[in-house]
Amino acid sequence: MAFFRQVRVQDNVVDASLRDGVLVLGGAPRPGEPVYEGGLLTPPLAEPHVHLDATLLGERRPNQSGTLREGIANWAALRPELTGDDVIARARSTIARYRAYGCTRIRTHVDTGCPVAVEALISLRATLRDEGTTLQIVAFPQEGIFRAPGRREAWEWAVAAGCDAVGAIPHFERTTEEGWASVRLAFDLAEKHGLLLDFHCDETDDPGTRNLEVVCAEAIDRGVGGRVVAGHCTALHSYSNPYAAKVVELVATSGVQVVANPLDNVVLQGRYDSYPRRRGMTRVDALWAAGATVGIGHDSVQDPWYPLGTANLVDAAYMLVHVGQLMSRAEMTRAVRTLWTENHLPFGGAPPPCVWWPVADEVALLRERPMPTLLAPG
Ligand SMILES: [Zn+2]
Structure with missing residues (x-):
């Protein structure tokens, strides 16, 4: 009240x-x-893309080069030592931060190569529901499903164990054809279990990568666009303009939601460049102009890929408007509102307002980044 x-x-x-x-x-x-x-009254924020299995692990094995490659290697080294209690304790700590910043819905990816983490987060999901936090879990095969024996089976096991969405990482598979095959298998698996889909899609600077168009085409043909998220899509930044225009139109037509992760990608991408060095973010302005839906994720909170971050989604929007040069009042307002509008699309739409901010409007919120007051369980 x-x-x-x-x-x-x-x-x-x-x-x-x-x-x-x-x-x-x-x-x-x-x-x-x-x-x-x-002040400003808004719905709670929603996080469409984070990795709670890896959160707060950054200090245990610091990423010295700051690259995606070393992040994956460090995660692979830490992963075998993880226990369920450790995963839950770190996830809870980060979720408490999310709630302090007004976020009550979180979609986490979980590496299906770590069954301990899959089971831990599934058990945590039920507890959190009683506490007013919604957790969605994506079965994410961090190291692909075709690159080594057993990976596809582990991914299928995690999906059957009770995840909410099927993930994939097509640009990381060995060949272009295997990437596309992984996309189609993910759609098949989601269809079989009645689940949502959330791809790590084209998180690379390679302008030759062609997975987002396949995700969109499958979503159109199967009539499930509104159930599909494509995360990162940084290759779209590097495509030729004519091809980018085609893909952006396809994204808008398909209803697939693109989730940008500017905090991670601005430091992880461009690593094969000398100068000029590319910005590691998808084309948010072009997607907006085409009528596509775009979410904003934090992606990492002090994990092997990104040593900073406090689970404040406003920081992700703040980085997005810088990297994307979205500095008009209308653009900044839309970026901030995304946190409580389009970020809720993976959860089925936004709940009523219950977060109060001590600022006059969205631009002031972005400028000041104050602590909010969460008035009711989301
Ligand atoms: Zn991610």
Whole structure:
């Protein structure tokens, strides 16, 4: 229960009350209830892309080169030592940070090469539900499904064990054909289990990579575009402009949501460049212009790939507007609103407002990055 005097809700400044999780316009404060003066009232934030199995592992084996390659190697070295308790303790610690920053829904990828982590996060999901946090788990084959014996089986096992979505990493498979085959197998597996799909898609600077178009074509042919997320898509940055235009249109037509991860990708990509050095982010402005839906992920919180990060999604939006040069008021506003609008699409749409920010509007939120007040379980 709370009353808001002259609070901004989207484009309007109103008096409003929060009653049993529902926002009621007008009225007056009830005796004894907290009154918030001014500020911005929004739905809780949603995180569409993070790796909770690896979170907070960065300090155990620091990534000295800062490259994706060393991150994968460090994770592979740490992975065999992990216990379920360790995975849960680190995930909980990061989830507490997410909630402090107003986020109540989290989609995590889990490496299917680590069954301990798969089981730990599935068991944690049920507990979190009772605490007002929604956790979705993507069965993510970090090292591909065709590169070595047993990987496909481990991935299929994790999907059957109770994940919410099927993942894949087509650009990491051995050949282009095997990448495309992994995409189609993921669609088949999701169809079989009635699950969502979330690809690590073309997280590379290679302009010859061609997986996003296959993801979109499969989504169109199978009529499931709204159930599919393509994360990273950094190759789109490096495509020729004519090909990029074709792919962007395909993304918009398919209904596939692209999730940009600017914090990680601006440091992990461009590593084979000398100068000029490319920005490691997908074409957010072009996707917006085409009518595609775009989410913003934090991706890593102090893990083997990215040593920084505090699970504050506003930081990810802050980085996105810099790297993407999205500096008009309209662009900055859209970037911040993404955190409580399009970031909820993988979860089926945004819940009602319940987060209060001590700032006048979205641009001020981005500038100040204050701590919010979470008023009710999301
Ligand atoms: Zn990722």
